[in-house]
Amino acid sequence: MSIGIAKKQQSHAKKQKIVKNGESEMKRAKSAVARTTSGLEETVKGQFGKKVVQVLEQQTQVLDRF
DSSP states (O other): HHHHHHHHHHHHHHHHHHHHHHHHHHHHHHHHHHHHHHHHHHHOOOHHHHHHHHHHHHHHHHHHHH
């Protein structure tokens, strides 16, 4: 019985670690998209630049919902 409890605790700890790592990666991805957006916004002008920025902002929103 104690083996089962230990295995369950290990499983729970692994799940928590995966969730924490996932959240960390999401923050890094969101930060990278934000940096790219601001950089491209200054570099690429005109209609194409606006579309690129719009798409990157949509990706940021997707990451927020994820």
